Amino acid sequence: MTVHFSHIHIIGCGLIGSSxxxxxxxxxxADRLSIxxxxxxxxxxxxTINLAREVETDFTLGAKDADLIILATPPGTMQAxxxxxxxxxxxxxxxxxxxxxxxxxxxxxxxxIRDDIEFVPAHPIAGTENSGPSAGFATLFEQRWCILTPExxxxxxxxxxxxFWEAMGSEVAVMDAARHDFVLATTSHVxxxxxxxxxxxxxxxxxxxxxEVVKFSxxxxxxxxxxxxSDPVMWRDVFMQNKxxxxxxxDRFIEDLSxxxxxxxxxxxxxxxxxxSKTRDIRRRIVDAGQDSDEPNFGRxxxxx
Amino acid sequence: MTVHFSHIHIIGCGLIGSSxxxxxxxxxxADRLSIxxxxxxxxxxxxTINLAREVETDFTLGAKDADLIILATPPGTMQAxxxxxxxxxxxxxxxxxxxxxxxxxxxxxxxxIRDDIEFVPAHPIAGTENSGPSAGFATLFEQRWCILTPExxxxxxxxxxxxFWEAMGSEVAVMDAARHDFVLATTSHVxxxxxxxxxxxxxxxxxxxxxEVVKFSxxxxxxxxxxxxSDPVMWRDVFMQNKxxxxxxxDRFIEDLSxxxxxxxxxxxxxxxxxxSKTRDIRRRIVDAGQDSDEPNFGRxxxxx
Numbered sequence: 001m002t003v004h005f006s007h008i009h010i011i012g013c014g015l016i017g018s019s020x021x022x023x024x025x026x027x028x029x030a031d032r033l034s035i036x037x038x039x040x041x042x043x044x045x046x047x048t049i050n051l052a053r054e055v056e057t058d059f060t061l062g063a064k065d066a067d068l069i070i071l072a073t074p075p076g077t078m079q080a081x082x083x084x085x086x087x088x089x090x091x092x093x094x095x096x097x098x099x100x101x102x103x104x105x106x107x108x109x110x111x112x113i114r115d116d117i118e119f120v121p122a123h124p125i126a127g128t129e130n131s132g133p134s135a136g137f138a139t140l141f142e143q144r145w146c147i148l149t150p151e152x153x154x155x156x157x158x159x160x161x162x163x164f165w166e167a168m169g170s171e172v173a174v175m176d177a178a179r180h181d182f183v184l185a186t187t188s189h190v191x192x193x194x195x196x197x198x199x200x201x202x203x204x205x206x207x208x209x210x211x212e213v214v215k216f217s218x219x220x221x222x223x224x225x226x227x228x229x230s231d232p233v234m235w236r237d238v239f240m241q242n243k244x245x246x247x248x249x250x251d252r253f254i255e256d257l258s259x260x261x262x263x264x265x266x267x268x269x270x271x272x273x274x275x276x277s278k279t280r281d282i283r284r285r286i287v288d289a290g291q292d293s294d295e296p297n298f299g300r301x302x303x304x305x
Numbered sequence: 306m307t308v309h310f311s312h313i314h315i316i317g318c319g320l321i322g323s324s325x326x327x328x329x330x331x332x333x334x335a336d337r338l339s340i341x342x343x344x345x346x347x348x349x350x351x352x353t354i355n356l357a358r359e360v361e362t363d364f365t366l367g368a369k370d371a372d373l374i375i376l377a378t379p380p381g382t383m384q385a386x387x388x389x390x391x392x393x394x395x396x397x398x399x400x401x402x403x404x405x406x407x408x409x410x411x412x413x414x415x416x417x418i419r420d421d422i423e424f425v426p427a428h429p430i431a432g433t434e435n436s437g438p439s440a441g442f443a444t445l446f447e448q449r450w451c452i453l454t455p456e457x458x459x460x461x462x463x464x465x466x467x468x469f470w471e472a473m474g475s476e477v478a479v480m481d482a483a484r485h486d487f488v489l490a491t492t493s494h495v496x497x498x499x500x501x502x503x504x505x506x507x508x509x510x511x512x513x514x515x516x517e518v519v520k521f522s523x524x525x526x527x528x529x530x531x532x533x534x535s536d537p538v539m540w541r542d543v544f545m546q547n548k549x550x551x552x553x554x555x556d557r558f559i560e561d562l563s564x565x566x567x568x569x570x571x572x573x574x575x576x577x578x579x580x581x582s583k584t585r586d587i588r589r590r591i592v593d594a595g596q597d598s599d600e601p602n603f604g605r606x607x608x609x610x
């Protein structure tokens with residue numbers, strides 16, 4: 001089943017927004033594509049690299065005739081954007097987003113959404129550590145999951161958004177918003193928080209120079225720095241807006257880390273060995289599920305540089 | 306300056322030992338190469354894939370005539386191996402190791418090493434998440450650092466071991482053993498401990514299924530699972546033997562994580578943003594230093610699978 005829109009309007013042209021723009025063009029998902037971003041610089045770059053014929057700083061312009069509007073701005077700005085475009089939106093149009101948190105976004109947006117607008121919250125589980133319009137690419141969503149958290153999964157608009165993501169190569173799951181937030185806190189938000197924290201800890205060590213950290217990073221640390229290079233504004237918003245789930249899982253993690261620490265301090269070899277042996281299995285399953293490369297070191301090749 | 310040995314004997318044929326064996330052959334670093342591993346299975350595999358002409362379970366056999374003996378067993382077994390080979394070793398031969406911790410290995414081995422043997426402790430900062438003789442490859446050490454921690458850096462044997470690692474493509478740093486242990490606790494040991502812990506926390510969550518963890522791992526979690534798939538026995542030994550440095554850095558990390566947690570709980574946006582912004586810089590420096598790929602997502606390509 002193919003999907004096609006007469007006019008898609010993307011608001012926010014960072015890694016995700018610009019990747020969607022490229023995919024819309026590549027897979028011919030709309031007759032007309034317009035992009036808006038509040039930053040003059042971003043608009044300039046988006047025009048230079050030809051992301052769409054219409055690129056504006058005023059996001060209400062393209063919102064007027066669109067039958068699909070995609071919010072791809074940081075979560076903290078989505079409410080203001082929604083309030084601004086609501087008066088001009090076409091009746092029956094679909095509003096969707098790509099935010100990494102769902103409950104708080106829904107709570108903030110829903111009161112402002114007109115009854116004749118279809119709202120389908122969405123979250124593509126895809127990304128890289130790079131940000132901005134030049135970082136995007138059309139295949140970013142291929143073989144990645146996209147989670148929809150609509151109030152009523154039976155609406156026609158949900159099916160349309162589902163097919164839209166499938167057309168870009170994603171698999172789509174429909175889920176309760178609260179459950180999404182807890183699952184993603186586990187698989188994404190807390191891993192990012194921990195990576196940001198550990199890289200900070202290493203940078204602040206008085207007794208280890210930053211040069212040493214850089215030189216000897218191949219021991220494992222470099223993997224954390226990739227995650228900790230992700231967009232700071234976006235991630236600040238994610239942690240603030242998924243506060244309860246993030247704090248709950250961080251607490252469990254600290255509890256587990258304290259237990260491991262205790263095992264090291266008291267020479268409980270068998271506790272450590274048992275723990276370190278069981279975590280191998282999950283890696284195998286992720287590789288088998290096509291969610292990661294099975295090449296050693298992710299197949300990264302630094303030798304070509 | 307080239308380096309050449311008449312007989313290199315490698316004890317322990319896992320990822321590192323087998324990679325050295327391949328590199329010795331590829332770069333023609335010895336007239337004769339022998340390998341020993343206590344496991345019959347490992348010996349069988351090593352013979353099948355032709356790692357060396359001489360592969361034995363008895364590690365004293367090849368130790369007799371070797372002018373370079375490399376200990377590549379888990380750190381916890383190195384003392385017993387050293388005691389066993391000491392009586393048969395040739396006078397003037399060099400004994401080196403590849404252990405990820407240095408002070409405790411030196412303390413355990415030194416009392417058993419004869420005065421006419423040269424001991425040069427070493428640690429190549431290289432590896433992958435895979436283990437065993439088939440996981441190795443000759444270029445594993447290329448563009449990676451190898452740290453030597455000899456008691457007397459002026460000895461001729463140190464220069465020979467340095468050239469040996471350079472011949473396999475490494476850059477070599479000479480460092481105090483205690484400093485090595487603290488620096489590596491930061492760039493390698495604690496990152497591994499945290500990855501093992503977080504993957505365990507996610508697996509034990511009653512409210513998130515393992516299927517969900519696997520499906521939605523592309524949000525960041527999958528990076529942690531790669532590290533947490535590393536050899537459990539080796540890492541147990543590393544944490545036990547570098548206890549003080551590891552516990553000190555874990556404590557600082559927990560302190561930092563608690564501060565970040567508090568900032569989230571009390572809506573201190575600016576604290577979070579400042580923290581998340583500064584960690585980007587270190588990534589750039591690691592990429593510039595040739596210690597990681599600058600491709601997004603490490604250039605991993607799961608789409609070919």
